[in-house]
Amino acid sequence: MSSSALFTSPRAARGMTLIEVMISFAILVVGLVSIFAILNAGFRSHKRAVNETEASILADSLLSEMRSEFAHGTVPTSDRPGSFHENADFPLYKYSRQIVALEPARKGVNQVMADRSYFTRVEVRWSDQGDDKSISVDTVMFCNRK
Amino acid sequence: MKLKNANPFTLSAPNARRCTAGFQPARVLTIPFRNQSRRRPRGLTLVEVMITMVIFVTLAASTILAVKEVVTQWSLGERRRVAYEKAAGCIDIVSSDIRLAMSHEPAGVTDIKAKFIADFDPETYQQRLMFVRTFESGPERAITFNAGDGIDNQMMFKSAASDGAQAPSPLNVMDGSEFTGLKVGDFKALGGMAMIGYFVKDQILYRVIRAPVPDRMAALLQPQNGQILATDVLHLGFEYWGQYTQQWEEPPARSKIIGPERLWDSTRSLTVGPLKNFRMHRGEDSADDKDDDVFPEKVRLTITVDSPLPRCVFTKLTDDIGESSGGEILVDSTRSFPEGGDESSYILIDDEWMHFSKKTSESFFIDRRGARGTKAVGHAVNATIRIGKTFRRVVYLPNWRDDWSIDADWRARKEAQRTKPRTLTK
Numbered sequence: 074m075s076s077s078a079l080f081t082s083p084r085a086a087r088g089m090t091l092i093e094v095m096i097s098f099a100i101l102v103v104g105l106v107s108i109f110a111i112l113n114a115g116f117r118s119h120k121r122a123v124n125e126t127e128a129s130i131l132a133d134s135l136l137s138e139m140r141s142e143f144a145h146g147t148v149p150t151s152d153r154p155g156s157f158h159e160n161a162d163f164p165l166y167k168y169s170r171q172i173v174a175l176e177p178a179r180k181g182v183n184q185v186m187a188d189r190s191y192f193t194r195v196e197v198r199w200s201d202q203g204d205d206k207s208i209s210v211d212t213v214m215f216c217n218r219k
Numbered sequence: 220m221k222l223k224n225a226n227p228f229t230l231s232a233p234n235a236r237r238c239t240a241g242f243q244p245a246r247v248l249t250i251p252f253r254n255q256s257r258r259r260p261r262g263l264t265l266v267e268v269m270i271t272m273v274i275f276v277t278l279a280a281s282t283i284l285a286v287k288e289v290v291t292q293w294s295l296g297e298r299r300r301v302a303y304e305k306a307a308g309c310i311d312i313v314s315s316d317i318r319l320a321m322s323h324e325p326a327g328v329t330d331i332k333a334k335f336i337a338d339f340d341p342e343t344y345q346q347r348l349m350f351v352r353t354f355e356s357g358p359e360r361a362i363t364f365n366a367g368d369g370i371d372n373q374m375m376f377k378s379a380a381s382d383g384a385q386a387p388s389p390l391n392v393m394d395g396s397e398f399t400g401l402k403v404g405d406f407k408a409l410g411g412m413a414m415i416g417y418f419v420k421d422q423i424l425y426r427v428i429r430a431p432v433p434d435r436m437a438a439l440l441q442p443q444n445g446q447i448l449a450t451d452v453l454h455l456g457f458e459y460w461g462q463y464t465q466q467w468e469e470p471p472a473r474s475k476i477i478g479p480e481r482l483w484d485s486t487r488s489l490t491v492g493p494l495k496n497f498r499m500h501r502g503e504d505s506a507d508d509k510d511d512d513v514f515p516e517k518v519r520l521t522i523t524v525d526s527p528l529p530r531c532v533f534t535k536l537t538d539d540i541g542e543s544s545g546g547e548i549l550v551d552s553t554r555s556f557p558e559g560g561d562e563s564s565y566i567l568i569d570d571e572w573m574h575f576s577k578k579t580s581e582s583f584f585i586d587r588r589g590a591r592g593t594k595a596v597g598h599a600v601n602a603t604i605r606i607g608k609t610f611r612r613v614v615y616l617p618n619w620r621d622d623w624s625i626d627a628d629w630r631a632r633k634e635a636q637r638t639k640p641r642t643l644t645k
Contacts, residue, residue, distance in 0.1 A: 088261060090267075091267050091270065091271070098274055098275075101278070102278065105282060109289070112289055112293075116292060116293075116296060119296050119300065120296070123296075123299055123300065127610075130310060130611075130612055134611065134612050134613040135613075137517065137612075137614055138613055140617075141460075161468070162611040163611075
């Protein structure tokens with residue numbers, strides 16, 4: 074009797090009801106779920122960063138190839154908007170190239186330079202859990218000869 | 220239990236009597252509980268405890284599983300991030316160097332003959348690249364600016380004595396009458412040029428930079444001369460788009476299509492090592508002829524990087540394999556390795572790359588031994604197998620030069636020059 078009196082306070086003697094236990098678990102679950110949601114968001118942004126690194130390496134590569142075509146005096150063929158190519162080195166990514174001749178719109182623009190200037194855009198697209206993600210790099214390139 | 224005394228602090232009398240003299244009797248603290256006699260303490264029933272336990276165990280198990288998965292994913296992602304950052308950093312440096320590779324020296328510079336050499340390390344069979352680039356700006360300008368021009372400056376000090384007299388030691392004559400003046404250009408590497416070399420040894424990628432441009436480039440490609448760009452570089456490959464190249468992909472055997480070059484000799488005259496097999500090789504007399512130098516138009520860089528062991532995807536051989544045995548090789552586990560059969564399906568065993576066509580859970584089916592320029596050798600049980608992550612980048616050289624000698628007019632003119640008797644002799 075006296076030993077049970079040592080370990081049992083009048084408040085605790087009642088014990089916790091099932092409802093209390095379940096409420097506390099519910100709070101625990103809500104907490105855990107929100108922690109995992111944050112972690113998951115972290116993963117996704119990390120994955121996106123990785124994808125963008127790889128896509129930018131591919132875009133750099135494609136721009137380099139285009140520069141060499143311009144240096145030979147040939148204008149690379151422009152892809153139809155929305156049509157994408159595969160690349161053997163980067164199987165997860167597709168790319169599209171747009172080349173538009175710049176027009177000397179303003180006075181004072183060097184006619185020769187303007188005739189040789191091309192607006193170029195490389196768009197790299199990939200799929201992330203069903204969502205389409207993409208980056209695009211725009212630049213102006215000069216063609217070696219007309 | 221009824222309490223006899225109203226005072227809660229009671230002295231236990233029998234204990235006090237039993238104690239020997241000098242000891243104070245122990246005080247026993249008792250606290251009255253009013254409810255205790257009337258109502259038994261009601262804890263949880265067995266059913267409640269069991270339900271709670273079941274819920275708790277379920278939740279704990281799923282939490283542990285989820286945390287485990289999170290940790291696995293996290294470390295995988297971390298490995299990938301390390302690899303990507305490493306690769307992106309290396310690719311940036313290598314491509315900015317290659318883009319500024321020099322094919323024509325500035326006026327007045329005549330000493331540099333070999334400007335773009337790509338061959339294989341005779342020890343490791345790995346590809347390496349050395350070339351000359353210019354530094355007009357950027358942090359490394361200092362290296363070329365203070366390098367000196369590599370030419371002896373005997374004319375720097377003019378003896379006050381008559382011609383033919385021994386010039387005094389430069390250390391003793393720093394006064395104005397003796398000093399003829401030092402041109403700023405004497406400190407500067409000619410043309411602001413430096414040699415750049417890249418090679419991989421023991422999975423470490425080194426970059427060598429040296430100004431003024433040395434005569435013997437290949438001798439400098441040693442770890443003690445280099446700066447470490449990255450560790451755990453499993454493979455570094457260079458492919459060169461020359462004049463005859465039609466596609467980047469390696470064409471099938473006995474095909475008329477010409478793939479990329481793997482050797483390059485801008486002088487077209489070197490006969491050492493594999494360079495005599497360079498497609499545009501001409502012969503030793505081409506060494507002094509700068510006009511026929513060739514430079515690739517594009518370079519495709521392949522780099523395979525990995526996180527350090529053991530925090531990377533790896534496995535071990537469970538059986539010895541011979542020098543030429545292909546087919547199925549047995550390993551611990553092929554978890555996290557790719558399915559095989561494509562451009563990225565290369566595995567590295569010790570120092571040898573192999574290409575595999577497919578995998579099972581505990582074996583790879585090898586269809587090519589000694590891939591990526593390595594040598595097929597035997598491997599003992601427990602050899603480490605790694606895969607890494609491969610990156611490719613094409614770099615365009617604005618200064619590329621094709622072989623003009625295929626132009627008939629040009630060839631006739633050069634031939635006339637060559638056969639004309641030379642009046643200037645050394």
